[in-house]
Amino acid sequence: MTAPTxxxxxxxxxxxxGQCIVCATRDGLSFQHRQAVGMGGSKRKPECVEGVTACVPHNEAFEHRLQALALLRGWKVRGWVADVSLVPVWYPLLGGWHVLTADGGREWVSWAAARALMVDVYGDEYERWEVAA
Ligand SMILES: [Zn+2]
Structure with a gap:
Protein backbone atom coordinates (compact mmCIF):
# COMPACT_ATOMS: atom_id res chain seq x y z
CA MET A 1 0.00 0.00 0.00
CA THR A 2 1.14 3.49 -0.75
CA ALA A 3 2.42 5.48 2.18
CA PRO A 4 0.82 8.85 2.88
CA THR A 5 2.73 12.06 2.29
CA GLY A 18 -0.42 11.21 18.71
CA GLN A 19 -1.40 7.76 19.93
CA CYS A 20 -2.66 4.41 18.74
CA ILE A 21 -6.43 4.84 18.65
CA VAL A 22 -6.91 1.47 20.33
CA CYS A 23 -4.22 1.12 23.02
CA ALA A 24 -2.89 4.70 23.39
CA THR A 25 0.76 3.82 22.92
CA ARG A 26 2.84 6.64 21.46
CA ASP A 27 5.63 4.32 20.34
CA GLY A 28 6.06 2.75 16.93
CA LEU A 29 3.00 4.31 15.33
CA SER A 30 1.91 3.53 11.80
CA PHE A 31 -0.57 4.87 9.29
CA GLN A 32 -3.42 2.36 9.31
CA HIS A 33 -4.87 2.26 5.78
CA ARG A 34 -8.60 2.00 6.43
CA GLN A 35 -9.29 0.66 2.97
CA ALA A 36 -7.17 -2.03 1.40
CA VAL A 37 -6.36 -1.74 -2.27
CA GLY A 38 -5.70 -4.90 -4.21
CA MET A 39 -2.49 -6.03 -5.84
CA GLY A 40 -1.53 -3.55 -8.53
CA GLY A 41 -4.02 -1.15 -6.98
CA SER A 42 -3.88 2.56 -6.65
CA LYS A 43 -0.51 4.30 -6.48
CA ARG A 44 -2.38 7.40 -5.30
CA LYS A 45 -1.25 8.73 -1.93
CA PRO A 46 -3.95 8.31 0.75
CA GLU A 47 -5.77 11.32 2.16
CA CYS A 48 -6.40 12.03 5.86
CA VAL A 49 -9.83 10.36 5.86
CA GLU A 50 -8.27 7.17 4.55
CA GLY A 51 -6.11 6.50 7.59
CA VAL A 52 -6.05 6.29 11.35
CA THR A 53 -3.12 6.08 13.75
CA ALA A 54 -2.32 2.61 15.06
CA CYS A 55 0.66 0.87 16.61
CA VAL A 56 2.22 -1.79 14.42
CA PRO A 57 0.72 -4.73 16.39
CA HIS A 58 -2.79 -3.24 16.10
CA ASN A 59 -2.28 -2.33 12.45
CA GLU A 60 -1.39 -5.97 11.75
CA ALA A 61 -4.23 -7.31 13.92
CA PHE A 62 -6.77 -5.26 11.95
CA GLU A 63 -5.83 -7.28 8.89
CA HIS A 64 -6.23 -10.63 10.64
CA ARG A 65 -7.29 -11.35 14.21
CA LEU A 66 -9.23 -8.11 14.74
CA GLN A 67 -10.52 -7.67 11.20
CA ALA A 68 -14.21 -8.15 12.04
CA LEU A 69 -13.97 -5.70 14.95
CA ALA A 70 -12.02 -3.24 12.79
CA LEU A 71 -14.80 -3.26 10.18
CA LEU A 72 -17.45 -2.82 12.87
CA ARG A 73 -15.54 0.16 14.31
CA GLY A 74 -14.64 1.85 11.01
CA TRP A 75 -10.90 1.29 11.43
CA LYS A 76 -11.13 -0.82 8.27
CA VAL A 77 -13.45 -0.17 5.33
CA ARG A 78 -14.52 -2.67 2.69
CA GLY A 79 -12.62 -2.25 -0.57
CA TRP A 80 -15.75 -1.66 -2.64
CA VAL A 81 -16.92 1.35 -0.59
CA ALA A 82 -16.68 4.32 -2.95
CA ASP A 83 -16.33 7.07 -0.32
CA VAL A 84 -14.41 6.07 2.79
CA SER A 85 -15.29 9.39 4.44
CA LEU A 86 -18.90 8.17 4.82
CA VAL A 87 -17.77 5.47 7.27
CA PRO A 88 -17.47 6.83 10.83
CA VAL A 89 -14.64 5.82 13.18
CA TRP A 90 -14.97 4.61 16.77
CA TYR A 91 -12.39 6.21 19.10
CA PRO A 92 -12.41 3.93 22.15
CA LEU A 93 -10.15 6.23 24.18
CA LEU A 94 -12.59 9.10 23.65
CA GLY A 95 -15.63 6.86 24.01
CA GLY A 96 -17.22 8.16 20.89
CA TRP A 97 -17.85 7.93 17.18
CA HIS A 98 -16.39 10.52 14.85
CA VAL A 99 -16.67 11.34 11.16
CA LEU A 100 -13.30 12.18 9.66
CA THR A 101 -13.14 15.37 7.64
CA ALA A 102 -11.12 16.11 4.52
CA ASP A 103 -9.18 18.89 6.27
CA GLY A 104 -7.71 16.38 8.73
CA GLY A 105 -10.20 16.99 11.52
CA ARG A 106 -12.90 14.87 13.05
CA GLU A 107 -16.42 15.60 14.21
CA TRP A 108 -18.22 13.77 17.01
CA VAL A 109 -21.41 11.99 16.01
CA SER A 110 -23.89 10.22 18.23
CA TRP A 111 -23.97 6.45 18.44
CA ALA A 112 -27.33 6.46 16.60
CA ALA A 113 -26.01 8.71 13.81
CA ALA A 114 -22.89 6.58 13.43
CA ARG A 115 -24.93 3.41 13.24
CA ALA A 116 -27.21 4.98 10.62
CA LEU A 117 -24.15 5.92 8.54
CA MET A 118 -22.83 2.35 8.82
CA VAL A 119 -26.15 0.84 7.80
CA ASP A 120 -26.35 3.27 4.85
CA VAL A 121 -22.99 2.01 3.62
CA TYR A 122 -23.16 -1.68 4.51
CA GLY A 123 -26.87 -2.48 4.87
CA ASP A 124 -27.67 -5.88 6.35
CA GLU A 125 -23.99 -6.81 6.46
CA TYR A 126 -23.40 -4.29 9.26
CA GLU A 127 -26.19 -5.79 11.33
CA ARG A 128 -24.64 -9.24 10.91
CA TRP A 129 -21.29 -7.88 12.16
CA GLU A 130 -23.02 -6.45 15.21
CA VAL A 131 -24.59 -9.80 16.01
CA ALA A 132 -21.25 -11.56 15.60
CA ALA A 133 -19.35 -9.09 17.77
ZN1 LIG B 1 -2.20 -0.21 19.62
Missing part, protein backbone atom coordinates in the same frame (compact mmCIF):
# COMPACT_ATOMS: atom_id res chain seq x y z
CA UNK A 6 4.63 13.33 5.33
CA UNK A 7 2.08 16.15 5.62
CA UNK A 8 -0.92 13.81 5.69
CA UNK A 9 0.75 11.50 8.23
CA UNK A 10 1.56 14.47 10.48
CA UNK A 11 -2.04 15.71 10.30
CA UNK A 12 -3.49 12.24 10.97
CA UNK A 13 -1.25 11.72 14.01
CA UNK A 14 -2.23 15.15 15.37
CA UNK A 15 -5.94 14.40 14.79
CA UNK A 16 -5.56 11.10 16.67
CA UNK A 17 -3.78 12.74 19.64
Missing amino acids: ARVWTVVKRRDA
